[in-house]
Amino acid sequence: MKQWDTVAIVGVGLIGGSVGLALRERRLARTVVGIGRRAASLRKAKQHGAVTETTTNLPRGVAKADLVVVCTPVEKIVEQVRQAAEHCPAGALITDAGSTKATIVVALDDELRDGVAFVGSHPLAGSEKVGPEAARADLFDGRLVVITPTRRTQPKHVSQIEQFWQSLGARVVCMSPQAHDEAVAATSHLPHLLASALAAATPEDLLPLVAGGWLDTTRVAAGDVELWRQILSDNRLHVLKNLDKFEKVLSSFRTALERNDPAKIAKLLEQGKQTRDAVERGH
Amino acid sequence: MKQWDTVAIVGVGLIGGSVGLALRERRLARTVVGIGRRAASLRKAKQHGAVTETTTNLPRGVAKADLVVVCTPVEKIVEQVRQAAEHCPAGALITDAGSTKATIVVALDDELRDGVAFVGSHPLAGSEKVGPEAARADLFDGRLVVITPTRRTQPKHVSQIEQFWQSLGARVVCMSPQAHDEAVAATSHLPHLLASALAAATPEDLLPLVAGGWLDTTRVAAGDVELWRQILSDNRLHVLKNLDKFEKVLSSFRTALERNDPAKIAKLLEQGKQTRDAVERGH
Numbered sequence A, B: 001m002k003q004w005d006t007v008a009i010v011g012v013g014l015i016g017g018s019v020g021l022a023l024r025e026r027r028l029a030r031t032v033v034g035i036g037r038r039a040a041s042l043r044k045a046k047q048h049g050a051v052t053e054t055t056t057n058l059p060r061g062v063a064k065a066d067l068v069v070v071c072t073p074v075e076k077i078v079e080q081v082r083q084a085a086e087h088c089p090a091g092a093l094i095t096d097a098g099s100t101k102a103t104i105v106v107a108l109d110d111e112l113r114d115g116v117a118f119v120g121s122h123p124l125a126g127s128e129k130v131g132p133e134a135a136r137a138d139l140f141d142g143r144l145v146v147i148t149p150t151r152r153t154q155p156k157h158v159s160q161i162e163q164f165w166q167s168l169g170a171r172v173v174c175m176s177p178q179a180h181d182e183a184v185a186a187t188s189h190l191p192h193l194l195a196s197a198l199a200a201a202t203p204e205d206l207l208p209l210v211a212g213g214w215l216d217t218t219r220v221a222a223g224d225v226e227l228w229r230q231i232l233s234d235n236r237l238h239v240l241k242n243l244d245k246f247e248k249v250l251s252s253f254r255t256a257l258e259r260n261d262p263a264k265i266a267k268l269l270e271q272g273k274q275t276r277d278a279v280e281r282g283h
Helices: A014-025 A039-047 A074-087 A102-107 A155-167 A177-201 A204-209 A212-222 A225-234 A236-258 A262-282 B014-025 B039-047 B074-087 B102-107 B155-167 B177-201 B204-209 B212-222 B225-234 B236-258 B262-282
Strands: A004-010 A029-035 A053-055 A067-070 A093-096 A117-123 A144-148 A171-174 B004-010 B029-035 B053-055 B067-070 B093-096 B117-123 B144-148 B171-174
Touching (some): A004 A014, A074 A102, A144 A177, A144 B204, A212 B177, A212 B262, A236 A262, A236 B236, A262 B204, B074 B225, B093 B155, B102 B177, B144 B155, B177 B236
Parallel strands (some): A067 A093
8 A cells, every 4th residue: 555645746846856756666655746936847757756746837737746856945934834834635645855944843833724733854865866867766774863843743744754754764863943943054055065165275386286185074065056046145144143152163273283282283184073973883 | 818817905095995896896806815914904904805814824825926005004114114125025016005105115115025016006095984894895986096106116016006006996106205295294294183183172171062164174183093193103294384375365364354354264265165175167
């Protein structure tokens, strides 16, 4: 028995396309409808096997959906969830994959029509790659998905969304939308900002000399500009708070170098290594 | 015909071990002597096939070497090259693999005894991994090696060292030691410092939430602390100059976030992406 009859995916890029591929490979849905603005992307997603039907018309695309997954840039999500809620069957479930949660979840915390429910999600499975051609059926395998219910979210809807992501191979944790945004400012948004600033600060004539270190450290700077612009704008207060923290460490490094203080330089490097090694062991 | 009769490698970690493996796999040397402080590392390097003989005695290890490659942390190199020059055969060639060059090359620019010659090298092929077990015969394949001759270096010695690295699969460029240090401050040393500061600034309780972006951006922070402490100490003036440049970009990001200026945030992200994409195309 299929877990879902019809799943509608709004936005069939890396995340949306991967949701579709995982659903189809695991035979979890009878029909997967891909909804997007551009016919070319939808065609690619269908060729790639991520969706079984496509449409550029959101109301029509969600008309028979038990589950709608909105995988578009964060500034689109509220409006598209509202539109989906208007046109999907009564009792349908809606989630998203946005990298920020507070603005979205607060805006959607009022009751939607006819028992339609929204639960916010954020799969920590992004990449600098974009588009349906980067999608992979195993993108969520062993990866973490944060779901962000509120006091108004019904426990059965939390369970259903939890099971949905688990059925795609992910591990799930629940957090409040605010705690989520605060956390990912440190673990994802600040790293992106630093990678981007480092790439931008590297003189062009030295690029032939970059090697593994620079390439790793700046990798995410290749990510989609508008996608990340929206994330940084939405979560700017938490990002700024974490930037303060980072700049304190950076200023200690500066002082240690200015004073040529080997013990202090070693201590700072040691702190970074300990944190990095702790994570490597955990992954 | 072998290119070398005897090559001595001082320090059989990632770089030294990989030099040995590449020499042996490509049958470029009859004998490869591994020289190190710790018998355990030397044993591992020999088991791994990186060297054919081992000794903890540098004078004895270089006694028959046509070529000595010093692959130890930067603060050891000058002393070990001098010691090698004392005890190797007349006319032998010495190079190193240090990540900084000016201090080393300036210190060794006086004539060494009996036509023994030193040419500084820096293979841009490091990694956060350490030790002979991380060594790989293909580590230098297609990678860049900077060699840093001076006005006193004889052209034939430059050619020999160039051919040596090319024979291991590397591409070679010549730079002055000072230009090298200035360049790698931007392309390698500052990225290391930032990765380390980012890792150190990440609160421990959030580590379960890190994903690909944080892992890439901080990867090099797992590198050997003392190795990198010496590099940052030695090259601190250039690193500080590049830190200034980075902090200017960072401060533009801060202002853009504080003012909630979407166009400016997008412009900064776009600059980072353009630089990053330019490199990806070239690699």
